[in-house]
Amino acid sequence: MTNYTYDLRNAEWDGTPIDHWEPSKWKQWKSKHSASDADVKIEREYLRIKHAVQQANAALSLDRVKIKLKLTSAKTIGLQGTFPCRPGDVGKNGSPSKQYTISCGFYANDVGVKTAIVKARELDLLLITKQFQWTPELLGKQAQKIALIDDETPKKIISELIQEYEREFWKNHEKNRQGISTWETHYLRHLKKLPQDVPMSLEALEIALEKTNPNTSSRFFLVWQLKKFCDFCDINGLKIINAYATPKPHPSFRKVPLDEEVIQGFSKIGMPLSAYTSKEKFTQPEQWQWVYGMLATYGLRPHELFAIDIPAFLDSANSFHLITLNPSLTDGTKTGERSCGVPPLYPHWVELFDLKNVKLPHNAGTLSNKTAKLHIRFRNTDIGFRPYDLRHAYAIRGHRLKVPIKTMADYMGHSVQEHTKTYQRWMNEEANLEIYREVVIHRQGTTKEALKARISELEAENIALKAENATIKGLLVQHQLGELLS
Structure with a gap:
């Protein structure tokens, strides 16, 4: 049995699409399937009904009937003609009439063709005698949806x-x-x-x-x-x-902080603000700094702060300071659980930011409200970048440390495609130059030092070989002299 998603109008044979095939030759249609394939039978039946519709329209034209049959889909037949405008509709240039295709629920089979012919003649007679009216049957679904059909029905706001x-x-x-x-x-x-x-x-x-x-x-x-x-x-x-309508604008420039700026921001996020007051406990400086440090060290999405498995993070066996996320704490994370623990790319930041001394905010409110307060704090302290920029900095940091892209994508909880498309494009000129210094220049310098050491080894080896060669020549001369004397 054919799949219900199969669209026979995409079928073709010998380079000819099915809708360009002459319907009268429906028996010759082969398509790319075998003759026994159910899809071929459906395609031939479609062509056969299409041919029957053409014959019916030719007969209606001979009788001067202006309403015609139209195969509106592979399974349905509609009626096409010029009718008085529907309620609320206006024809071209203000004309009171307009061409419509009416769906009356006729199936694309022999019975449907015969029934559609009868209905076409009936509607044509109503038009000739000026008795045609738009009934719910002719309007179809619009009879329930268009409020203008019944002025007495109150419109929904x-x-x-x-x-x-x-x-x-x-x-x-x-x-x-x-x-x-x-x-x-x-x-x-x-x-x-x-x-x-x-x-x-x-x-x-x-x-x-x-x-x-x-x-x-x-x-x-x-x-x-x-x-x-x-x-x-x-x-x-x-x-x-x-x-x-407007075209989709290019992404705005994103300020990705350097490591020095991240460390400076840690102190700045905890500074008191005279112009910013709140009764929320979440405004305590130590809490702001702990949240900031976690974002900077682990590259988390802001809402993922509240999904951290704190007991696992503080476990003494967690020697690599990995964090794991528990989606149940936030009713799901953006991309589900990560396939691995998230490591700090700079392990010394765990101690620098005192992250093992957990100060996770426990303020009330929805998850969206909690993360919104974090964005507001970044803005009010004028750090110079946003919470999500720390995540981008984490991605670039991994690139500088030559962590494989697939591994970084796993750490950050997204696909490799998303990692390369979204995160690496924020590398500004300064970040790219820093990567060039660390990866290319450093590697080149290391290579030069290795070459110099190797050259020194070869030179010493060459001197030893020359000395050994001179010794062998001396022994050979002595041996030849001994033979002559004897």
């Missing part, structure tokens, strides 16, 4: 539509921390720009789009989300959305 949209979202997403973050960050964040207490309209779309600036990531992702939301609401807003 945007906030209600967003709630329905969210329910649809959870049908295909797991409701865990990652799923909630996806909904709030990639969906709700953009939909909140729409006015919430009015029905969905083109004006509402424009209000949301005007809240973003051109050529920004905010505008780009808002456009992307509004297209999906309009499709869900069955609202045709493509024209106005595309008018505000």
Whole structure:
């Protein structure tokens, strides 16, 4: 039995796609499958019905019937013709009529063809006698979705539509921390720009789009989300959305701190701020510094701080100071558990930052709120970079230390492709120059020293061989003289 995802319209034989094949020659269709293959039978049946539709349309034309049959898919037949505009629709140049393809649920088989012919003649008669009306049967799914069909039905406001949209979202997403973050960050964040207490309209779309600036990531992702939301609401807003569309902007420049700057930031993150006050215990300097040190030493994502297995980290048997993550503490991490413990690339930083003296914040609030406070602290102390920049610095540090890319990707909890695409592109000129000094110049210097030592060894060996050769020559001369005297 053929797979339900099989699309027979992609079939071809001898370089000819199936939709370019003459339907009347359907018996000659072979495709690239064997004659007994079920897919070939389906392809031939598709061509046979397509030929039957052509014959039916030719007969309708002879009878001057203006409604025609159309094979709308491999399994369905629709009716195509010019009808009065649907409620809320307008024809070209303001015309009261427009061409539509109506789906009446006719299957693509012999019975479906015959039934479609009868319906085509019926609709044509209604048009001729000016008795045609758009019924729920002809409107199909739009009968339930387009509010303009029934003016007495109150329109749902945007906030209600967003709630329905969210329910649809959870049908295909797991409701865990990652799923909630996806909904709030990639969906709700953009939909909140729409006015919430009015029905969905083109004006509402424009209000949301005007809240973003051109050529920004905010505008780009808002456009992307509004297209999906309009499709869900069955609202045709493509024209106005595309008018505000902007290409995806290039990533902004990221400041990746050098090791010296990381060490300086450790002191700075714990400094008291007169302009920044909070009742949260999370604002204690020692807690800020411990969190900062863990991010810098292990290259963690900010939210992963709260997934650290503290007992395992403090275990006396953990001589390499590895950390492991327990996703259950945060209802899942971004990419699940790492396949290995995460090591400090600079083991001496564990002592420098006093990381074994754990001061993990235990403030209340959601995980998003906890990580948000960390971002705010970085900004208010004017360190010069963001929490995630310490993760990028960790990646570059591994490259300088010549840790294999696959190993670094495992340490950081992502794929090799993600590692090379996202992290190494942030290497600025200074970081690249530092890597060049450490990897190339250092290696070259080591090679020169080795060559000099080898040359000295060879020279000494050459002198020894020359001395040995002179000794052998002397013995040979003495031997020859002895033979002459005898």
